Each structure stands twice: as C-alpha cells, then as structure tokens.
Amino acid sequence: MYFLEIISVSQTDGYFTHKKQTLFLSLVILAIVVMVSFMMGYKMSTSKFLPSVASQYQDNIETSTTSLPDPPISTIIPPVKGYIVYDCDDQHPGPCGGWSDRMAGIYSSYVISVLLRRHFLIRCTRSFNLSDYLVPNLFDWKYNSSILTGRSWDYQDFFSKTPNALKKDDLSNLRRLFPHDVDFVRMNLDYTERFRYFHVLPNLIPWVLELHFADIFLNFFNTFFQPTQSISQTVSKFVQNEKLLACAHITVDVKKKIIGNERYDNKEQLDLIWNLLKVMMASNYSIFVSTNSKAVRNTANTLFTNLLEVEGPILDIDKPVGGSGLVDGSRKVVTEFLILAKCDVLVLTKSGFGIMAAYLNNKTSDIYCLTTNDLVPCSRYTIYSFYPDEIFSPV
Incomplete structure (x- = not known):
C-alpha cells in the first residue's frame, strides 16, 4: 500500500507538472499573439492621423517595389547650395536707397536665400563699404569675388518692385527666378507679409512667421551685425x-x-x-x-x-x-x-x-x-x- 501511494503521488506530481508546463506555454503564445495584434493595431491607428501626403508616401513605400516617391516637402530640408548676394555697388546703375532701404533689402534677400537653401552674402559698397562700420556677428556675410570662379551668375534689380514669385508665394517660381549658382539681387522693401505665405517658412525660419516685424528686425540686425x-x-x-x-x-x-x-x-x-x-x-x-x-x-x-x-x-x-x-x-x-x-x-x-x-x-x-x-x-x-x-x- 505504501508503495502504491508513492506511485500515485509521483504520478499526480507529474500530471500537475505537465499541466503547469502546458499552461505556461499557452500563456507565452497568447502574449505573443496579443503583442503582435497590438503592434498591428497601433500602426493602423496612428496612420489615420498622418497628413494625407505623408500617408500616401507611407502607403507607396509599403506597396511599391520599383521606385520611391519624393518625401513630403515639410519633412525634408535640402542641403545649402549656391549663393544669394545682396548687391549695392557702383557697378550697376540705379538707386540702392538710403540706410533703411539697404537694411530692408538685406533682410529680404536673406530670407529668400533661406527659402531657397542658399548661402547668403552682402556686397554693399555704394558710397561706403558697409563692412567698414558693421562687421559680421554670428556668421560671415562678407562677399568675395572668388565665389564666381567656375560658377554661373546673374544680377537682378527689384528696387521698389515686388517679384511675381513673391506675389504668388510660389517656391518653384522663386527657384526659377534665381536659377544661377550665384544670384546678385538689389531690393529695398520688407516682404515679411509675402514670406509668411510660403509653406516651408515654419521649418526654415520660423521667427519671420512668429514675431512682430519690430522684433523680426531686432533679431535680424543683432544676428547679422555688430559695430x-x-x-x-x-x-x-x-x-x-x-x-x-x-x-x-x-x-x-x-x-x-x-x-x-x-x-x-x-x-x-x-x-x-x-x-x-x-x-x-x-x-x-x-x-x-x-x-x-x-x-x-x-x-x-x-x-x-x-x-x-x-x-x-x-x-x-x-x-x-x-x-x-x-x-x-x-x-x-x-x-x-x-x-x-x-x-x-x-x-x-x-x-x-x-x-x-x-x-x-x-x-x-x-x-x-x-x-x-x-x-x-x-x-x-x-x-x-x-x-x-x-x-x-x-x-
């Protein structure tokens, strides 16, 4: 009897051990299934909140095996390439304007360079050389003619004019307006209200959108110049x-x-x-x-x-x-x-x-x-x- 009781207990222990193993394995499988389902559900739920362009871009990546479309313009900032140069010199006829005209022109030319992802320089030598009295503060804007070597260039005068590309807030037209490696431009107006219609502005230069233009000029001047x-x-x-x-x-x-x-x-x-x-x-x-x-x-x-x-x-x-x-x-x-x-x-x-x-x-x-x-x-x-x-x- 004692021996039988031992056998019975042993069998019972084995049975419970087997049941525990089976239960543990089932729980593991269930956890994996739940996790996979959760991840799939999370992916599906978040995709509903993506902007339409980004959502289409994501769908195209998942279904296409040949070519990928360009990513949404709001998420990709291209590298800086080429130059926009504010120009006020004696080589080109026509007025530059007084002090405020020149400062407004420098500011507007700079914002255009940011929108186009160009380097920005200043050539201001009419009557006096600006750099004799104001020098670069946070980055070097001094023009040097060596940048023209091996590069295409042109000059355009928009004194007291507003380019059509700014009137239409069209970045493609703005690129076509300044197609060269180095584009010299003369301006004398503050185009802040025009710039604010460009959809890339918040990603590239948000303070032009966010600040009152009194503080825009304060920020611009202190960034560029020091006496x-x-x-x-x-x-x-x-x-x-x-x-x-x-x-x-x-x-x-x-x-x-x-x-x-x-x-x-x-x-x-x-x-x-x-x-x-x-x-x-x-x-x-x-x-x-x-x-x-x-x-x-x-x-x-x-x-x-x-x-x-x-x-x-x-x-x-x-x-x-x-x-x-x-x-x-x-x-x-x-x-x-x-x-x-x-x-x-x-x-x-x-x-x-x-x-x-x-x-x-x-x-x-x-x-x-x-x-x-x-x-x-x-x-x-x-x-x-x-x-x-x-x-x-x-x-």
Whole structure:
C-alpha cells in the first residue's frame, strides 16, 4: 500500500507538472499573439492621423517595389547650395536707397536665400563699404569675388518692385527666378507679409512667421551685425556719459521741404518737437538731434546750448561724394543710428532710419511719433500704423 501511494503521488506530481508546463506555454503564445495584434493595431491607428501626403508616401513605400516617391516637402530640408548676394555697388546703375532701404533689402534677400537653401552674402559698397562700420556677428556675410570662379551668375534689380514669385508665394517660381549658382539681387522693401505665405517658412525660419516685424528686425540686425570696435567705442562713450538721453530724428525731404506731411518751415509743426525736448532738458535729460537738414540742425543748436552732436557732415548715402567728407559722413550715419537705438526718449518723424532705430531700441521709456497735427505717444509695435507707407514695414 505504501508503495502504491508513492506511485500515485509521483504520478499526480507529474500530471500537475505537465499541466503547469502546458499552461505556461499557452500563456507565452497568447502574449505573443496579443503583442503582435497590438503592434498591428497601433500602426493602423496612428496612420489615420498622418497628413494625407505623408500617408500616401507611407502607403507607396509599403506597396511599391520599383521606385520611391519624393518625401513630403515639410519633412525634408535640402542641403545649402549656391549663393544669394545682396548687391549695392557702383557697378550697376540705379538707386540702392538710403540706410533703411539697404537694411530692408538685406533682410529680404536673406530670407529668400533661406527659402531657397542658399548661402547668403552682402556686397554693399555704394558710397561706403558697409563692412567698414558693421562687421559680421554670428556668421560671415562678407562677399568675395572668388565665389564666381567656375560658377554661373546673374544680377537682378527689384528696387521698389515686388517679384511675381513673391506675389504668388510660389517656391518653384522663386527657384526659377534665381536659377544661377550665384544670384546678385538689389531690393529695398520688407516682404515679411509675402514670406509668411510660403509653406516651408515654419521649418526654415520660423521667427519671420512668429514675431512682430519690430522684433523680426531686432533679431535680424543683432544676428547679422555688430559695430566695429571704433564705432562701438564712440557710441558707448556718447551714451554712457549721459544719465538720461532724449533724442529726435527729423528727416526732411529737402527738395520738397517736407517733414512728415507738411512743409518743414511750418514753425508750428517743428515747435511740437522742440517744446517736448525743452521739457526733457528741464528734467535733466541730455538732448540729441539727428537730421538730414542743415536748417533743422542749426535751429537745434540755437535752442539747445548743450546739444550733443556726432562729428561729420550730413550725408545722403545714396548720392556718391568724394573727399574726406564721405568717410566722416558715413561714419556719422552709422553712429547716429546706433545712438538713436539707445535713447531713453525718442521722437520720430516719417523716416525709415528712425523707425529702424526704434525697432532696435527695446528699452526706451517713451517714443513719440510726429503726425500732421500733433506729436503723439507710440511704440515699437505701433509705429507702422502712424507711417503706413513703404517705410520698412511689410508690403
């Protein structure tokens, strides 16, 4: 009996062991089946949320054995190849415009180079060489003619024009517009509103889409440029010596004698600016006036005995002149622009030069815009509504 009991127990243990093994194997198989089903289900479920183009691309890869289609344009960024060169030189006739025209042209040319995946360079030598006063900051944009060796090239002038490829926000047409290895282009407008219609923009240069154009210019300028050591020292010394600085930029159409929308010899309109600066001076502000008019400068010198000034003659940078006046005048233009960008109070007239300085000046306490009948408070973000013409604002 004892022996039989042992045999019975042994058989029973073997039976349970076999059952355990069978159960374990079944569980393993079941787990594998569930995992495979889950993976297939997950793949099917996620494919429903892919964009239609990407979904078609995925389906084509799975079903085709001969050739693969091009991937979705939004997911592939091609390598940088070729050059877009902003051009303002004496080799080509026609205007480049003043300071704001050139800066707007450089900015727009740069964005086009990004859209086309090109290297970007600057050749700005009309009246003065830009690199004598502003040097590259985060990357080298200086043009060197050696890039033309063995490459095709051409020049196009879009001064005060908008290329049809930008009007149609068509990247293919933009490529056809600039088909060469090196494309020189002259522009003077800010095409931000046009650029924002290009579907590749968020992937390539998102800040053009996301920022207000005052901050777009701030970002662009600080990325590209820094003043030379000499200019930087002059500006720093000028600003640091003054506790508070109230500034005005007064641009006059000398031929038409227009300031803002009226004749600049309209005493009442100019008095709006002078009266504000007198209040500032009484509050211990130092006074600085930048202008393209000798008459305005003489008036300012009469009214403010301690008026701060940058040495050098008044210069129209799009009109070539000779002699030492060109160097001193060019240096004066750049220095005054950078000083205006650091003023505590800034008074503006209808001018891209002053508007751009205000865009750079994100620490000023007060900005005022001269209108036809009044001098009103404004800001970096509202200037363009007071001066809506094509003065460094999107067109």
